[in-house]
Amino acid sequence: MPEIHSDIGPDYLRDESRKTGTADSISFPLNEAEIADAVRWAAANGQCITTQGARTGLTGGAVPSGGHILNLSRMKTITDRDDLIVQPGVTLDEIRAHLKSRGNVFFAPDPTETTATIGGMASCNASGARSFRYGATRESILAARLVLADGDVIALCRGQCMATGRNFRLKTESGRVIEGDLPSYTTPAIKTASGYFVRDSMDLLDLFIGSEGTLGIFSELHLKLQPWPASVWGVMAFFGKEPDALAFVHAVRGLKDKPASIEFFDSCSLNLLRSHRLEGAPEVPADYHTAVYVEYHAADEDEASGMVERMCEALDGCGGSEDRTWIATDDHERERIRLFRHALPEAVNSLIDERRKTDPAITKLGTDMAVPDDRLDELMALYHASLERLGLEYVIFGHIGSNHVHVNILPRTVKQFEQGKAQYLEWADAVIRMGGTVSAEHGIGKLKTPFLLKMMGARGIEDMRRLKRLFDPQCRLNPGNLFAC
Ligand SMILES: Cc1cc2nc3c(=O)[nH]c(=O)nc-3n(C[C@H](O)[C@H](O)[C@H](O)COP(=O)(O)OP(=O)(O)OC[C@H]3O[C@@H](n4cnc5c(N)ncnc54)[C@H](O)[C@@H]3O)c2cc1C
Structure with missing residues (x-):
């Protein structure tokens, strides 16, 4: 169990949007088990949770709305495989520095703010100049582990957990089955970071990428690397x-x-x-x-x-x-x-x-x-x-x-x-x-919810809310992001 602090530095109450929030406590988990413990502790104490990476977000997504702050910036382990397995608090700068020794590969997503963490990037589906060729963060994630609102864990590997049409069924590590319908809208086929990503028979890993911490907390990410162009x-x-x-x-x-x-x-x-x-x-x-x-x-x-x-x-x-x-x-x-x-x-x-x-x-x-x-x-x-x-x-x-x-x-x-x-x-x-999107890369957070409502309409928002309840019935994870619970 990570230590729960009630003394919260003012920096943890805001992000780069300059929005400021309130919170009762903060913890700094070091591994997945500690995230799960903190989540269970918050549930037992009737507290909601706001997850934080590096707080470089521009839309107030990491700004707490009361309750507990789960700050993952100390989860910094990097494991080399053919690709890379990282904890969520590893920053883009740290990924790049780590890959320098390997020389011939690179991680393609390139948001301008390189102190962003990979958990924050996955959660917002961040992108940058090179996403024109290589795609946004979504296209560079091969697998992920997430802690859910009750502390249970879900492991998703690209290509292995697919929806059937608009219906999905997922099994957690404890054997619990979560099933239901995906929202009825279809995410436009353009660069976008607005609301849950939804397609027919989609890869369910993509549902969590870009969900702005409202469905689960990334505890580990398996990253795809690209050969460095000569x-x-x-x-x-x-x-x-x-x-x-x-x-x-x-x-x-x-x-x-x-x-x-x-x-x-x-x-x-x-x-x-x-x-x-x-x-x-x-x-x-x-x-x-x-x-x-x-x-x-x-x-x-x-x-x-x-x-x-x-x-x-x-x-x-x-x-x-x-x-x-x-x-x-x-x-x-x-x-x-x-x-x-x-x-x-x-x-x-x-x-x-x-x-x-x-x-x-x-x-x-x-x-x-x-x-x-x-x-x-x-x-x-x-x-x-x-x-x-x-x-x-x-x-x-x-x-x-x-x-x-x-x-x-x-x-x-x-x-x-x-x-x-x-x-x-x-x-x-x-x-x-014009068939466009209100956010292509920064996400919706708490500041752009009126824009998302305009884009999705009341029905689209209700579909997202219904989906969130399947994973987080008490709306404990990142309340206020994307829509009011
Ligand atoms: C100067 C500047 C330039 C920027 N340029 C770009 C750019 O070019 N492209 C771009 O896309 N963005 C850009 N951004 C925005 C920002 O850097 C990105 O949104 C980034 O992905 C946020 O990462 P973070 O670690 O700071 O996340 P935070 O700000 O801490 O959190 C962002 C969201 O992710 C959630 N979150 C964080 N970690 C996790 C986790 N492990 N699991 C689940 N949810 C989590 C938070 O709850 C929050 O909703 C820029 C920001 C600044 C200040």
């Missing part, structure tokens, strides 16, 4: 206008070579980067309006150069030119482009911090929505039109390969902040009408 080329192409950049995105997606990532920077992003350039990053000439970064992973230099050659042909047909393109073929050049790209979120945050000094009520407003391929241009036009109409300052950048850009509204006043919030809700309606 050659990685990065291309930053600049355009004189945004429609050309969008045409290029469509053209690159139509080529036979699948890039690892396709990232976007609108004209406001480039302006911000001009004024916040990091040392060592290249300068952006004044007449470059919009940029698209494409990264190719290949088996050797010849294959990579062929891929980039075909991409450059597409570039010519879209108003771009090789003269206005940076091509990085080695680590040094790629690092310069990386410095350039990574300056952007930092610049946004420092601008907001500056503005908060005059009015602390102001925060960044960042969207996380995605749409199907054929709605991308419509979505971008909508974003620009509404922001220009309201006269709001903003930058748009992100994972355009998956039609998933982050609009960051940069309010100067509380009035602009309120206008931005209202606009965000209107965009959510439009995105849902």
Whole structure:
């Protein structure tokens, strides 16, 4: 049994969303048996549980709503197999450092925040730039063990526990059978981290990935590794206008070579980067309006150069030119482009911090929505039109390969902040009408539940609630995440 502390440091009451909660106690289990003991202790004491990884989440998912905090950040064991078996508190940084000694393999999911734990990543189905080729965290999980709300354990191995249509049956380690119906909706076939993942005859491991800690607590994860590509080329192409950049995105997606990532920077992003350039990053000439970064992973230099050659042909047909393109073929050049790209979120945050000094009520407003391929241009036009109409300052950048850009509204006043919030809700309606998702990677947590309700409707939410009750009848695990119990 882990020690139960009633003295809770203030940091454990919040996450990166800046939302703050309350709790009665906290424990730091070191293994699966201790998680189960803490869960049984909480049940015996009528307490709900909020699970925490590194608390880097942006939607308040790890912020407690009273009861007990189960902090898994000390569960750090890594076991080498052909792939990797990890405890949930291992961070992405630690996975990468561990794999350095093996040299020829890597773990593909790459959220920007590398101090995130693998338990948090699996729970939110986190993703990053390279998920365009390698998928989100879901695609890199081969098996998992979870502790359920009564302390029982379930072990799931990809391909071995499948639903039959919309019906499922699972056996816990103690022999208890949990069975019932999956929700009636179908998760859209786009990048998404909104609500329970549901498909006909689905792999039940996928039901738990992205469930934001509401169905069970990941106590162990078996991770899939990828062979490290021998050659990685990065291309930053600049355009004189945004429609050309969008045409290029469509053209690159139509080529036979699948890039690892396709990232976007609108004209406001480039302006911000001009004024916040990091040392060592290249300068952006004044007449470059919009940029698209494409990264190719290949088996050797010849294959990579062929891929980039075909991409450059597409570039010519879209108003771009090789003269206005940076091509990085080695680590040094790629690092310069990386410095350039990574300056952007930092610049946004420092601008907001500056503005908060005059009015602390102001925060960044960042969207996380995605749409199907054929709605991308419509979505971008909508974003620009509404922001220009309201006269709001903003930058748009992100994972355009998956039609998933982050609009960051940069309010100067509380009035602009309120206008931005209202606009965000209107965009959510439009995105849902386009068949899109209200969260593509950050999840719903406690802050975006009104957005999930819009997307799923009352019936979809009730279906999820019904499913949760099969695993967690008293709603003890992460209450308030995704929906009110
Ligand atoms: C600067 C910055 C950049 C970011 N960039 C990205 C990005 O590029 N892509 C992206 O997807 N996200 C990004 N994020 C969001 C965040 O890093 C991810 O959501 C990450 O997966 C959270 O991991 P964590 O360990 O911090 O989880 P926490 O914040 O501690 O928890 C997140 C959720 O997971 C649950 N949880 C945690 N551990 C477990 C477990 N073992 N079992 C069950 N549930 C669990 C929690 O209850 C909570 O609901 C970013 C955040 C920041 C601050």
